[in-house]
Amino acid sequence: xxxxxxxxxxxxxxxxxxxxxxxxxxxxxxxxxxxxxxxxxxxxxxxxxxxxxxxxxxxxxxxxxxxxxxxxxxxxxxxxxxxxxxxxxxxxxxxxxxxxxxxxxxxxxxxxxxxxxxxxxxxxxxxxxxxxxxxxxxxxxxxxxxxxxxxxxxxxxxxxxxxxxxxxxxxxxxxxxxxxxxxxxxxxxxxxxxxxxxxxxxxxxxxxxxxxxxxxxxxxxxxxxxxxxxxxxxxxxxxxxxxxxxxxxxxxxxxxxxxxxxxxxxxxxxxxxxxxxxxxxxxxxxxxxxxxxxxxxxxxxxxxxxxxxxxxxxxxxxxxxxxxxxxxxxxxxxxxxxxxxxxxxxxxxxxxxxxxxxxxxxxxxxxxxxxxxxxxxxxxxxxxxxxxxxxxxxxxxxxxxxxxxxxxxxxxxxxxxxxxxxxxxxxxxxxxxxxxxxxxxxxxxxxxxxxxxxxxxxxx
Amino acid sequence: xxxxxxxxxxxxxxxxxxxxxxxxxxxxxxxxxxxxxxxxxxxxxxxxxxxxxxxxxxxxxxxxxxxxxxxxxxxxxxxxxxxxxxxxxxxxxxxxxxxxxxxxxxxxxxxxxxxxxxxxxxxxxxxxxxxxxxxxxxxxxxxxxxxxxxxxxxxxxxxxxxxxxxxxxxxxxxxxxxxxxxxxxxxxxxxxxxxxxxxxxxxxxxxxxxxxxxxxxxxxxxxxxxxxxxxxxxxxxxxxxxxxxxxxxxxxxxxxxxxxxxxxxxxxxxxxxxxxxxxxxxxxxxxxxxxxxxxxxxxxxxxxxxxxxxxxxxxxxxxxxxxxxxxxxxxxxxxxxxxxxxxxxxx
Numbered sequence: 001x002x003x004x005x006x007x008x009x010x011x012x013x014x015x016x017x018x019x020x021x022x023x024x025x026x027x028x029x030x031x032x033x034x035x036x037x038x039x040x041x042x043x044x045x046x047x048x049x050x051x052x053x054x055x056x057x058x059x060x061x062x063x064x065x066x067x068x069x070x071x072x073x074x075x076x077x078x079x080x081x082x083x084x085x086x087x088x089x090x091x092x093x094x095x096x097x098x099x100x101x102x103x104x105x106x107x108x109x110x111x112x113x114x115x116x117x118x119x120x121x122x123x124x125x126x127x128x129x130x131x132x133x134x135x136x137x138x139x140x141x142x143x144x145x146x147x148x149x150x151x152x153x154x155x156x157x158x159x160x161x162x163x164x165x166x167x168x169x170x171x172x173x174x175x176x177x178x179x180x181x182x183x184x185x186x187x188x189x190x191x192x193x194x195x196x197x198x199x200x201x202x203x204x205x206x207x208x209x210x211x212x213x214x215x216x217x218x219x220x221x222x223x224x225x226x227x228x229x230x231x232x233x234x235x236x237x238x239x240x241x242x243x244x245x246x247x248x249x250x251x252x253x254x255x256x257x258x259x260x261x262x263x264x265x266x267x268x269x270x271x272x273x274x275x276x277x278x279x280x281x282x283x284x285x286x287x288x289x290x291x292x293x294x295x296x297x298x299x300x301x302x303x304x305x306x307x308x309x310x311x312x313x314x315x316x317x318x319x320x321x322x323x324x325x326x327x328x329x330x331x332x333x334x335x336x337x338x339x340x341x342x343x344x345x346x347x348x349x350x351x352x353x354x355x356x357x358x359x360x361x362x363x364x365x366x367x368x369x370x371x372x373x374x375x376x377x378x379x380x381x382x383x384x385x386x387x388x389x390x391x392x393x394x395x396x397x398x399x400x401x402x403x404x405x406x407x408x409x410x411x412x413x414x415x416x417x418x419x420x421x422x423x424x425x426x427x428x429x430x431x432x433x434x435x436x437x438x439x440x441x442x443x444x445x446x447x448x449x450x451x452x453x454x455x456x457x458x459x460x
Numbered sequence: 461x462x463x464x465x466x467x468x469x470x471x472x473x474x475x476x477x478x479x480x481x482x483x484x485x486x487x488x489x490x491x492x493x494x495x496x497x498x499x500x501x502x503x504x505x506x507x508x509x510x511x512x513x514x515x516x517x518x519x520x521x522x523x524x525x526x527x528x529x530x531x532x533x534x535x536x537x538x539x540x541x542x543x544x545x546x547x548x549x550x551x552x553x554x555x556x557x558x559x560x561x562x563x564x565x566x567x568x569x570x571x572x573x574x575x576x577x578x579x580x581x582x583x584x585x586x587x588x589x590x591x592x593x594x595x596x597x598x599x600x601x602x603x604x605x606x607x608x609x610x611x612x613x614x615x616x617x618x619x620x621x622x623x624x625x626x627x628x629x630x631x632x633x634x635x636x637x638x639x640x641x642x643x644x645x646x647x648x649x650x651x652x653x654x655x656x657x658x659x660x661x662x663x664x665x666x667x668x669x670x671x672x673x674x675x676x677x678x679x680x681x682x683x684x685x686x687x688x689x690x691x692x693x694x695x696x697x698x699x700x701x702x703x704x705x706x707x708x709x710x711x712x713x714x715x716x717x718x719x720x721x722x723x724x725x726x727x728x729x730x731x732x733x734x735x736x737x738x739x740x741x742x743x744x745x746x747x748x749x750x751x752x753x754x755x756x757x758x759x760x761x762x763x764x765x766x767x768x769x770x771x772x773x774x775x776x777x778x779x780x781x782x783x784x785x786x787x788x789x790x791x792x793x794x795x796x797x798x799x800x801x802x803x804x805x806x807x
Contacts, residue, residue: 059569060569063522063565063566063568063569064565064566064569066522066525066565067561067562067565067566068562069529070525070528070529070532070558070561071558071561071562073529073532073533073536074532074547074554074558075558076536076543076544077536077543077544077546077547077548077554078547078548078551078554078555079548080544081544081545081547081548082544084536084540084543084544085540085541085544085615087540088536088537088539088540088541088543088544088766089537089540089766089767089770090770091536092533092536092537092538092540092543092766092770093537093766093770093773093774093777095533095536095537096530096533096534096536096537096538096774096777097533097774097777098533099526099529099530099532099533099534100530100533100777100778100781100784100785101777101780101781101784103526103529103530104523104526104530104781104784104785104788105784105788107522107523107525107526108523108526108785108788108789108791108792109788109792110522110523111518111519111520111522111523111792111795111796112519112791112792112795114519115518115519115796115803115806116519116795117803118803119795119796120795131788159767163614166540168766168767168769168770169766169767169769169770169773170769172769172773399544399548399551400548400614400616401548401549401616401617401618402548402551403621405621406551406552406621409552409555410551410555413555413559414559417559417562417563421562421566424566424570428570428573431573
């Protein structure tokens with residue numbers, strides 16, 4: 001295998017694995033802020049138990065997110081040295097801003113969020129929770145800005161030629177607000193809210209089915225359902241806006257997403273299908289002119305197809321892009337249907353009688369996760385063969401001195417560690433969920449708390 | 461390269477050399493003590509001691525790693541050529557470093573989640589070994605930077621992938637382990653009482669002897685074989701005050717430990733860490749990475765730096781971000797000040 005394939009597989013693997021966790025931190029962070037906000041306002045112990053329970057799960061998720069995230073930061077240098085030199089002036093500043101303005105905020109307050117319950121006052125603890133959540137939101141801003149600059153570069157000029165060429169920043173704010181960053185950031189944030197809300201709903205649906213922590217679970221489920229309903233509907237708008245941007249800024253990617261080849265003809269909209277790259281067509285149920293209609297409000301409007309691009313400038317894996325994109329859209333629609341149904345039943349007051357629906361919500365935690373992954377695969381595979389769209393090809397971005405054996409070594413190492421990590425994560429997550437929120441209202445200085453404090457050093 | 465903009469008489473790449481030096485010093489001082497504390501883990505025999513030691517670093521280790529994240533991001537942004545060349549040339553140690561960071565993070569997280577003896581033993585070993593390995597690898601990376609690596613005019617590495625394991629780098633690696641063990645023992649002494657405190661009181665002195673031996677070897681090797689590092693000191697003898705301060709600071713540590721003044725001993729070991737890095741910076745400047753093939757291929761700060769515009773923008777980040785970061789770091793350390801107290805939220 002050659003270095004390019006190995007390096008791409010390694011990057012895709014490490015970043016996809018990492019991306020299981022940050023959306024959960026962002027989405028769960030939002031819900032923890034809400035839970036603790038309710039606790040602060042009402043003083044009801046049920047919200048305190050909810051907040052403390054989810055904090056324990058958050059700690060697990062956050063820890064793995066940090067550990068796998070640092071890998072990403074250094075992988076640009078180890079495997080993509082030419083890329084790093086080319087974009088450092090622009091891309092590096094977004095990454096540095098993430099460290100200073102976002103990650104420091106999250107990690108700084110994390111200690112208080114996790115260990116500070118008995119050391120700081122309730123409002124200060126709430127501020128710490130808010131700080132961690134805002135830090136994770138800011139983190140998404142800078143990472144999505146950096147990635148969006150790769151998709152739609154702006155605010156730079158190219159200095160030097162050939163092997164010495166590199167991008168230099170000319171306008172920082174034009175770089176930050178490049179044509180795709182706002183759309184993509186909104187899309188990512190909402191995707192994260194969905195991931196967090198569906199995790200909360202999944203766990204509490206399971207408790208409800210088991211008849212455990214019923215009062216607490218009904219409250220938590222309802223809050224998460226409200227967040228999920230608003231988010232899934234908002235995601236429709238954000239996703240559409242994002243696709244319109246792709247049509248304008250990265251027409252080759254849009255063409256691959258819909259498997260549209262004809263250079264200048266109306267484009268259909270597929271429910272699902274299979275792209276035949278030889279025959280340059282897609283087999284599957286479709287709405288003729290549907291994509292044209294969505295993008296231009298006219299089913300006859302022409303959409304730039306793959307044939308308009310030189311073969312070297314097209315995404316190579318058209319069918320893969322098509323599939324992951326349609327998977328994401330399909331799941332998005334399913335999430336809307338599921339949350340609307342849930343909300344309607346909740347409004348009617350019969351939601352918690354519908355055991356079959358609760359049974360659906362338990363495994364539904366996987367849906368937003370799969371959709372988030374599929375969305376990123378669409379974005380990144382659709383950008384190929386470019387690493388920076390129209391400027392630098394992926395094949396030219398590698399570390400010239402790194403050999404295939406070295407990449408294979410690191411790929412095997414990361415595969416082993418991440419497999420272990422995923423296994424441990426699922427095991428401990430399951431254990432924490434089975435253990436559940438602490439029972440009863442642990443009011444300050446109650447005998448129960450005193451007992452817990454005394455037993456603490458021996459606690460497993 | 462073209463004319464560089466000046467700020468208070470220094471050009472922007474020099475400013476960034478200082479900023480990144482400060483970030484890595486901050487990282488070495490902060491993560492240095494928790495890596496060192498981790499290195500002692502298997503020397504603690506009682507379950508109770510191990511849990512206390514773990515909870516001494518519990519609320520802060522993640523915040524300490526922030527300095528690595530910011531330092532790495534800043535190096536990427538300010539000196540992309542250095543970032544790209546160094547990490548691709550030293551591929552294997554960097555990858556091992558990242559792998560160890562993950563193993564260490566999960567061993568802290570997971571150790572106390574299960575009561576089984578084998579489980580705790582497994583993560584105790586992982587925690588201790590990864591802490592030592594990380595300290596060692598940091599030293600190995602530094603040793604290679606100090607010694608120089610075979611890079612050509614374009615900054616491409618021309619060496620074998622095992623070349624990072626050379627005597628000098630190994631010696632610097634051991635010195636770093638020793639220094640962090642001293643620093644970590646002082647931190648644990650500061651945060652504990654009773655038998656754990658007494659144990660640290662004994663161990664820190666042995667660690668200082670280990671450090672002084674390792675440091676003497678590195679100094680001798682440097683003086684004999686790496687003249688490029690000592691040129692500046694020969695030209696400017698006044699600069700000898702820097703290593704002398706470092707030496708006095710470490711010499712002061714056992715004196716303060718004997719008086720059981722662990723806080724000040726910890727401050728002085730932190731001063732030692734930063735003074736040694738200042739010595740390193742003085743030796744290197746204005747070269748970031750020396751080429752062992754030809755001095756003309758050296759990566760200087762001017763060659764490695766981003767444009768003045770990028771550097772200026774990011775100085776604003778530093779100006780705005782530093783007070784914020786120091787603010788919440790101070791707040792966290794204040795909240796968890798004093799000896800370790802366990803509660804139901806502890807590891």
